[in-house]
Amino acid sequence: xxxxxxxxxxxxxxxxxxxxxxxxxxxxxxxxxxxxxxxxxxxxxxxxxxxxxxxxxxxxxxxxxxxxxxxxxxxxxxxxxxxxxxxxxxxxxxxxxxxxxxxxxxxxxxxxxxxxxxxxxxxxxxxxxxxxxxxxxxxxxxxxxxxxxxxxxxxxxxxxxxxxxxxxxxxxxxxxxxxxxxxxxxxxxxxxxxxxxxxxxxxxxxxxxxxxxxxxxxxxxxxxxxxxxxxxxxxxxxxxxxxxxxxxx
Amino acid sequence: xxxxxxxxxxxxxxxxxxxxxxxxxxxxxxxxxxxxxxxxxxxxxxxxxxxxxxxxxxxxxxxxxxxxxxxxxxxxxxxxxxxxxxxxxxxxxxxxxxxxxxxxxxxxxxxxxxxxxxxxxxxxxxxxxxxxxxxxxxxxxxxxxxxxxxxxxxxxxxxxxxxxxxxxxxxxxxxxxxxxxxxxxxxxxxxxxxxxxxxxxxxxxxxxxxxxxxxxxxxxxxxxxxxxxxxxxxxxxxxxxxxxxxxxx
Numbered sequence: 001x002x003x004x005x006x007x008x009x010x011x012x013x014x015x016x017x018x019x020x021x022x023x024x025x026x027x028x029x030x031x032x033x034x035x036x037x038x039x040x041x042x043x044x045x046x047x048x049x050x051x052x053x054x055x056x057x058x059x060x061x062x063x064x065x066x067x068x069x070x071x072x073x074x075x076x077x078x079x080x081x082x083x084x085x086x087x088x089x090x091x092x093x094x095x096x097x098x099x100x101x102x103x104x105x106x107x108x109x110x111x112x113x114x115x116x117x118x119x120x121x122x123x124x125x126x127x128x129x130x131x132x133x134x135x136x137x138x139x140x141x142x143x144x145x146x147x148x149x150x151x152x153x154x155x156x157x158x159x160x161x162x163x164x165x166x167x168x169x170x171x172x173x174x175x176x177x178x179x180x181x182x183x184x185x186x187x188x189x190x191x192x193x194x195x196x197x198x199x200x201x202x203x204x205x206x207x208x209x210x211x212x213x214x215x216x217x218x219x220x221x222x223x224x225x226x227x228x229x230x231x232x233x234x235x236x237x238x239x240x241x242x243x244x245x246x247x248x249x
Numbered sequence: 250x251x252x253x254x255x256x257x258x259x260x261x262x263x264x265x266x267x268x269x270x271x272x273x274x275x276x277x278x279x280x281x282x283x284x285x286x287x288x289x290x291x292x293x294x295x296x297x298x299x300x301x302x303x304x305x306x307x308x309x310x311x312x313x314x315x316x317x318x319x320x321x322x323x324x325x326x327x328x329x330x331x332x333x334x335x336x337x338x339x340x341x342x343x344x345x346x347x348x349x350x351x352x353x354x355x356x357x358x359x360x361x362x363x364x365x366x367x368x369x370x371x372x373x374x375x376x377x378x379x380x381x382x383x384x385x386x387x388x389x390x391x392x393x394x395x396x397x398x399x400x401x402x403x404x405x406x407x408x409x410x411x412x413x414x415x416x417x418x419x420x421x422x423x424x425x426x427x428x429x430x431x432x433x434x435x436x437x438x439x440x441x442x443x444x445x446x447x448x449x450x451x452x453x454x455x456x457x458x459x460x461x462x463x464x465x466x467x468x469x470x471x472x473x474x475x476x477x478x479x480x481x482x483x484x485x486x487x488x489x490x491x492x493x494x495x496x497x498x
Binding site for chain 2: 003004005007008011032033089090091092093096097099100101102104105107108109111112184187188196203206207209218219221225226229230233234
């Protein structure tokens with residue numbers, strides 16, 4: 001292991017050990033937090049019992065739906081906006097301020113319009129993810145070498161053929177960066193809206209456990225979400241680095 | 250430059266008009282039950298802003314937000330400079346901080362509630378864990394990318410570390426740090442509002458959730474509109490300052 005990885009592992013281990021000691025000595029009381037080894041045990045039991053399977057499936061399905069929607073719409077919209085200069089100029093201020101606006105503020109409005117089902121959650125997750133996708137697609141298309149575009153013109157490719165065979169593959173590393181963000185945002189959107197107000201899913205279970213002071217369920221589920229999002233992110237980060245390295249970037 | 254800012258203003262104006270038209274169009278489609286028209290919302294907003302009940306909520310949100318942002322900046326700059334100086338710590342901790350950005354932080358809110366109790370401090374803490382990350386990351390990058398010649402000059406002049414920060418690193422890194430503050434500002438606002446939407450007795454986020462409870466769509470739309478306009482306006486101003494700083498640098 002390199003020094004950096006060692007340092008990192010030491011920080012994580014020290015943090016867990018500190019929590020363990022604080023909990024066991026009673027500095028952090030039982031009502032506030034359980035000792036890490038108890039959380040691990042409870043998480044194992046919770047997963048083995050299968051009582052959370054429904055919630056996990058619901059959250060995973062909604063995240064996947066929102067993500068697929070954001071990816072497809074994002075790439076297509078990005079490609080279209082890239083071709084249309086005027087539209088891009090008009091939308092530029094929207095992109096620049098988009099992530100400064102709390103998208104979750106629209107959640108109550110969506111609930112009022114669509115009812116308290118899956119649709120408002122998917123919409124929030126989609127809205128969070130799609131702009132990252134569009135912005136990164138635009139960024140990638142801006143960097144396509146002119147020589148490729150000239151080649152396309154010599155080959156007399158149609159705009160659709162040019163997009164599918166040349167420009168989109170050339171922009172792939174940037175699109176992947178967008179996709180990585182979109183995954184994180186879709187997850188945040190679904191969990192967050194489940195958490196605020198919903199009728200099911202992991203976010204809902206956490207908020208339900210919180211309301212009932214059921215720490216034996218709440219902490220394991222929080223840890224589960226942390227592990228899931230950290231795992232997804234590091235896998236995507238690794239894919240991104242390999243892809244960039246292959247392009248010599 | 251005047252021509253560029255003129256084009257920017259024109260684009261922003263086109264965008265606002267387009268969004269209003271879209272809103273009006275959707276209203277014509279779905280009707281008053283689901284969505285109040287722009288005009289009705291503006292009228293309700295005027296009534297809301299001229300009444301007395303609105304201001305305690307606004308005050309509460311703004312107080313939590315202001316404290317959270319101040320803490321984010323102080324902690325963020327401190328940690329950012331430290332990680333920028335200390336290469337090993339920086340290399341080890343930076344990826345962890347980036348990962349922390351991508352996890353659904355709303356799930357951590359119950360822990361903060363149990364640790365700080367329901368009220369201002371939990372809200373502030375939640376705002377800080379959102380806002381501090383970009384401040385740290387941008388400061389870290391800025392300190393690392395300072396031109397070596399500047400640092401050498403500092404060494405030649407035998408500056409102490411605080412003097413180095415005050416007279417060389419801070420001025421050199423200012424544009425980047427400002428970008429961090431700008432993003433941190435938006436994220437702190439989002440964090441504070443989210444905290445209020447989940448559990449609180451006052452504040453704009455709470456007002457939004459009451460709006461759903463009472464099925465008062467006009468209230469929901471008005472508060473959403475106020476939040477969006479505030480966030481977009483401040484972020485636009487900060488973005489303009491940001492661009493000016495980067496041009497000078």
